[in-house]
Amino acid sequence: MLAAALILALFSVSAGWILRESFQASILDRAREQLKLQMFGLIATVDYEAGQLVIPDTLADPRFNQLNSGLLATILHQGKPVWKSRSVLVEVFPDPPLSEPGQWIFRQVQDQSGKNYYQLSISVYWEEDSAATPYTFVVREWDQPYVAQIKSFENTLWVWLGGLVVAAIVLVFGLLNLGFRPFRRLASELNGVEQGRQQRIDRVYPQEVMPVVNNLNRLVEHERSMRERYKNSLGDLAHSLKTPLAVLKGLELESPQTWAQQAQTLRDQVLRMDEIVNYQLKRAISAVPQVSGQGAVLLDMYERMSKVLTKVHSDKTIQFEQDIRSGLRMPWDDGDTLEVLGNLMDNACKYGGHRVRVSGRIQGGQIRVAVEDDGPGIKDGDEDRILRRGVRRDERETGQGIGLAVVADIVSASAGTLTIERSSLGGACFLIRLPLNW
Template sequence: MNSGQASSVSLTRRLILSAAVLMSFFLGLTGLALDRAFVNSQLAGQSERLFIRVFNLLSVAELDDITLSLPRFLREDRFNSRESGLIGIVLDADRQSAWESQSSEWFTELEWLRAKPNLDAGGEEFGAYGAYVYQRNGFVWEDASGQDRYFEFWVLEDAEPFNRSIQTFRRQLWGGLGAVSLALLLVMFLVTVWGLKPLRQLTLHLNQIRTGHADQLLGRYPTELTPLTDSLNQLLKAEQNQRERYRKAMADLAHSLKTPLSVMRTLSVAEQTTLNEQVDRMDQIVRYQLQRAVTDARSGPVLGQRCDLHAVLVRLGTALEKAFRSEDKVLDLPENGTTLFVAMDSNDVLEVLGNLIENGFKYGRSVISVSYQQRTDEPNMLLVHIDDDGPGLSDLAREQVLTRGKRFDTIQPGHGIGLAMVNDILASYRVELKIANGPLGGARFSLTLPIAH
């Protein structure tokens, strides 16, 4: 396993981990904000309740000369019960106790209250100390002599219920957020699995292509993946075309070498010149087929291409008559009048005419004829006919004979490649090969070639 594979993390895990981190962060902030808001609201509510109790004490307080008096028993029973957790205390300006509720009997923090400084007149303070929350307010009365008297009212309440409510809220808050987080993670997991399903489908289809069960990506993919799948299909198609082109090139090469080899088999030791010509022809064929193999697509004639048609026909006739000398067949060529050039690569012309004439030698009984003439409707085009006196081709055979690998006889040697190769080359020049019955009784192959000027 390489380092890239060792450190790879699945997209599902990556998305879930990212979602968990982001969810923890935002839900954590939300929980803290809700917790702070609840605590503040509870503190405000507690302060308001204690403030109301302070004013309840103030409402029953009376100043007799210089002494402040409150009833020993109050309407709110909790002030009268020792274990109620609600305590009322009044301190004077000297921080001495002016009045204490019945519930303060077990209160042990009186010294702490006395140690705090006096408030301003009308001042108030809310806070917590020990096991209590408290509210204190400072008030000033004018006594009989017109002097101001300061008194400080304290109401303290056991903080246990307050703390318990906050703890209960926090348990419910964080428990609820935890449950929501798990539910959201589960939903996120399901959504991720569903969202990444096309990628798993893509992987499955790629494995099918790798194992040879498919040749392209099939099925419908999301819009975001369509450019990728289209590009992959184009790449696969290009690779298949390249492989097919190499296969065809090797088959074409083998087919093209057959004629020179056949000629060489018929040569005697004394015919060294002809032997050298065929060796040169084989070398030329190899280079030509290799060049075709590395070309993606042919785009037709290239400016400046010229091929002497008659010279090619003479060269082919000489080679084929030697290859088929034992069969007593004659190649009838036009007389060499005016030199005529066609706007095609000479190697292409050799391949096309060589295969067509060789087929005439294979299937013709005694005569193979090549004729050509300028078309009257298109003066720049040359109509070429290759005829033989063989059995000809049926209508079905004419439709299928140009298919690569398709043969209609088992008498003559071959692989059904030659005519398909001819058709491929002519198609690159946008030239159509037509097959019909010829004047000699056999097949007629007709093609229109561009004339070079």
């Protein structure tokens, strides 16, 4: 706002200076024209007889006949005065410059007392009997009336310009204050979000500000989801460590003679806890889903995971099938894509029979990924329950019951949905729907 005021003031000063110079130039033009009229009147009254100029004692303009009137006239011949008006007393001026006949010379001069005059001179040749005699006619007028007009104009100009500048600055400050009012309200709402008094920015703002508001709301929601994810990760970590810790605690009850035999169990549980901690740290750090760039190719991730699960579930003859659109990319990096696909395919291998089918396509403006098995399926009413942390689809199977919850978290973070339906293979179908424009 200060910069705007300075620019406005500078512009006004520049405009004022230009107007002053223009007005001063017009005053000088008017002074020149006035002196020309006086000169024409003086020349018109002059007669030439017997080689001498004949001039009336009284001129038409009374100021020529009155001392200290400020209007003076002089006629010179070869640089020497041959006539002066009655208004000339003792004023002494520098000689007018020589000029060609008929050439007007206008300039500002000063007498011996320091008074300033506007002076107009012209050279005239008077002819008689084929002889031409040169004369220089000089008319001078005191500049004080013109200077007074310029001063009066300047005073009026700066008063008006100053008033306009003050009014414009007040108007600019008022408009800026009005324009920044939404941002002050926005800052107040952000402070409310920071203090926990409100969950998001709720007010309606001008159209130009709404994109900022929407981005801030997304940022607040993202930060809140991050905190929730950290909280869930800690809960998952605590839940996952229960079983290994219970095993280790059970070793205390063993007799010292069997401690050597339990060394492998101890190493396995410590390794398991290390894996759990590393995994949950990775999940917390990579909480931001990939929303730009290329994304992971679903078909490549499927091929990697099917090879791994074939070895893991070697006790079963699993037939993996796929109907994945070529080049279909997910809105995640390889790690999150493998996490989602791995959990769903591993569950299908555990709870299904011998067939696991993965499909991926774009339909209805969405990315749709389905993982199906030929097992007994999900009991009616259990769909929401098994997506909660710590709940296993079948308590007889090993695991911590967090796999599906992790999948749901990743999908939800990408504005997607995870639903459970009946598969055409006879078992469960876990269907992921994701926005196409990520």
